[in-house]
Amino acid sequence: MSEIYQLSLFELVNKIKSKEISCEEATKSYVERSSKSKKLNCYVEETFDIALKKAKDLDQSFNPDKKLFGAPIAVKDLFCTNGVQTTASSKMLKGFKPQYESTVTEKLWNEGANLLGKLNCDEYAMGSSNETSYFGNVINPYRNDEDLVPGGSSGGCSSSVAANLTSATVGTDTGGSIRQPASFTGIVGLKPTYGRCSRWGIVAFASSLDQAGPMTKDVKDSALMMEVIAGHDEKDSTSAKKNVEPFSSKLTKDIKGLKIGIPKEYKVDGMPKEILDLWDKGIEISKSLGCEIKEISLPHTKYALPAYYIIAPAEASSNLARYDGVKYGFRAEGKDLIEMYENTRAQGFGDEVKRRILIGTYVLSSGYYDAYYLKALKVRRLIKNDFDEAFKEVDTILTPTTPSSAFAIGKNDDDPISMYLNDVFTVPVNLAGLPAISFPAGYDQKNLPLGLQLIGKSFDEQTILNNAYAIEQNINFKPNYKDWWI
Amino acid sequence: MSITKDTVKKISKLSRIASNEKFEENMIKDLNSILKFVEQLNEVNIDNVEPLASTVNQELIKREDEVKVVNKKKDILINSPSENEDFYVVPKVIE
Numbered sequence A: 001m002s003e004i005y006q007l008s009l010f011e012l013v014n015k016i017k018s019k020e021i022s023c024e025e026a027t028k029s030y031v032e033r034s035s036k037s038k039k040l041n042c043y044v045e046e047t048f049d050i051a052l053k054k055a056k057d058l059d060q061s062f063n064p065d066k067k068l069f070g071a072p073i074a075v076k077d078l079f080c081t082n083g084v085q086t087t088a089s090s091k092m093l094k095g096f097k098p099q100y101e102s103t104v105t106e107k108l109w110n111e112g113a114n115l116l117g118k119l120n121c122d123e124y125a126m127g128s129s130n131e132t133s134y135f136g137n138v139i140n141p142y143r144n145d146e147d148l149v150p151g152g153s154s155g156g157c158s159s160s161v162a163a164n165l166t167s168a169t170v171g172t173d174t175g176g177s178i179r180q181p182a183s184f185t186g187i188v189g190l191k192p193t194y195g196r197c198s199r200w201g202i203v204a205f206a207s208s209l210d211q212a213g214p215m216t217k218d219v220k221d222s223a224l225m226m227e228v229i230a231g232h233d234e235k236d237s238t239s240a241k242k243n244v245e246p247f248s249s250k251l252t253k254d255i256k257g258l259k260i261g262i263p264k265e266y267k268v269d270g271m272p273k274e275i276l277d278l279w280d281k282g283i284e285i286s287k288s289l290g291c292e293i294k295e296i297s298l299p300h301t302k303y304a305l306p307a308y309y310i311i312a313p314a315e316a317s318s319n320l321a322r323y324d325g326v327k328y329g330f331r332a333e334g335k336d337l338i339e340m341y342e343n344t345r346a347q348g349f350g351d352e353v354k355r356r357i358l359i360g361t362y363v364l365s366s367g368y369y370d371a372y373y374l375k376a377l378k379v380r381r382l383i384k385n386d387f388d389e390a391f392k393e394v395d396t397i398l399t400p401t402t403p404s405s406a407f408a409i410g411k412n413d414d415d416p417i418s419m420y421l422n423d424v425f426t427v428p429v430n431l432a433g434l435p436a437i438s439f440p441a442g443y444d445q446k447n448l449p450l451g452l453q454l455i456g457k458s459f460d461e462q463t464i465l466n467n468a469y470a471i472e473q474n475i476n477f478k479p480n481y482k483d484w485w486i
Numbered sequence B: 001m002s003i004t005k006d007t008v009k010k011i012s013k014l015s016r017i018a019s020n021e022k023f024e025e026n027m028i029k030d031l032n033s034i035l036k037f038v039e040q041l042n043e044v045n046i047d048n049v050e051p052l053a054s055t056v057n058q059e060l061i062k063r064e065d066e067v068k069v070v071n072k073k074k075d076i077l078i079n080s081p082s083e084n085e086d087f088y089v090v091p092k093v094i095e
Helices: A009-017 A023-035 A048-060 A103-110 A155-162 A179-185 A219-229 A273-288 A301-322 A337-348 A351-364 A369-390 A416-423 A427-432 A461-475 B005-014 B021-043 B073-077
Strands: A043-046 A072-076 A114-119 A169-173 A188-191 A211-216 A259-263 A292-296 A396-400 A436-443 A449-456
Touching (some): A009 A023, A009 A219, A023 A048, A023 A114, A048 A114, A072 A103, A072 A155, A103 A169, A103 A219, A155 A179, A169 A188, A179 A188, A179 A436, A179 A449, A188 A219, A188 A461, A211 A219, A219 A461, A259 A273, A273 A292, A273 A436, A301 A416, A301 A427, A301 B021, A351 A369, A351 B005, A351 B021, A369 A427, A369 B021, A396 A461, A436 A461, B005 B021
Parallel strands (some): A259 A292
Antiparallel strands (some): A043 A114, A169 A211, A188 A211, A188 A436
16 A cells, blocks of 8 residues: 555544544645546535645644544535535536535534535536536546546546545435446445435435435445434434444444345346346355345336436425525526526526426426326335335345446437436435445446445445445455546 | 427426527427426326325424524625625515
8 A cells, every 4th residue: 555545534544543644644645636636627626725724733633532533525515514615516506605514514524524625516416427517527537448427416526536536425315326426436335314314504406315425435434434424413304313323333244144135127128238247246245145135026116217307306496496596606687586586597507407497397387296296206105115015025135236337428418318317226215215335346348347236224224334345345346447637 | 298388488487497499499309308208107006005205204303492593694695696784685676
């Protein structure tokens, strides 16, 4: 191990706690590497100077009891950070400096982590490739002949963890926005159970689906981050009053006897053989570790994506009504109040955001509500029932995370539906409110990383972490990109 | 069901997004392809199924009704694109 930034979060924090590395050295290592990596376009706001100063302060007030002491961490630009610009990668919020801190990021700083900056994402987290950001595309550190997308919406997060520009990060996942980019970049991404982490201070997209979660270099780091960011918050009435487990110290690779479900409906037509092979590899490893494999059925899987593309835009159209050019961010002029609203929203939002607001408005409008929105909510119930039935028989469910590896920038520009299909394996979990983790499981023929997904029972993050940890130890995935951008 | 130019005009108005000819043309194609996609749901039998709007499985948590004094007017107004000392400023509403 030659460079500090190559350490896992867990190793880094331990070396800081044993005074082998100072907070200042750790921060410098990440700041220098991030400064040399502007081609990847991960950051929309850098707070490097503040971070270097804070690192010195941390060294002065050394405290090894803190779980993330001295860890330099950049976060998705969807989390409100006190006094630091927060834009959700939209022109609409350019210049917005929240005067308060989101609960999840506050928990990071309370445990001694140090803010490096804000990470690029799809505008208002709406996208699967980071191409809808007002601040431009993020580039995946993996490439073949051309630049590839890092996935989305947490594309700045995935690319920066994979390229070692941050020791770990937090993203958000409404339909796959943590897991799909994690799969595209060879890192670990966990979407917790709905209600596990507070949504307070996170720019809202679809409130019944949004969850914050860790994106990390390995499974152990994911467990460590989870125990920091989880927990009830009286400022979010949907956050759950559940005990937060010490996920990282309870982490075990002994998963003998675990019952793992393989849903037959996830074997979709046209799925590349490499992904089927990888899935088989996950199954074989699990068998060799003493797990019982069971074929299960989730009969409404096919309808998750259409239901999602009614429910999420409906909630978004309501949530994004707040951007009116009055309270914060961008304002365009107009001859009267209504025209000012209309011009502000026409110029402030990008096309994908407008598409979703319009669809959401349509499915909620008089005469269409029952035919679209209400029907989608009923299908959502059936999807959740499928999982409830399945989890009577199994402890976890193993699937691929995505139907393909990372694709070239611009490839899915013409048709919104081809982009939406990226989320076919991740969306059902959000509709059912369940926890799921994506971890790297191998490479395809183009030498691009591919992930597997483990879905767990409600509030049973520990079991999917253990399951992923056991398989991870067996696969021993190593990043294989070269630092071509430096 | 399909979306026409008039529908795009109407929902743009409801969404408070200024629209023009070019915008309407672009959106008709995309919105219709999205609608066609979501209409797969018509295949599903939803008789006697209750809608599920949220997966939260706990009663809303109650708390004491205590007054908390937070005078953050200054903090809040900092981010407004147009304000005077105490208020947001918007184009004239009353003639």
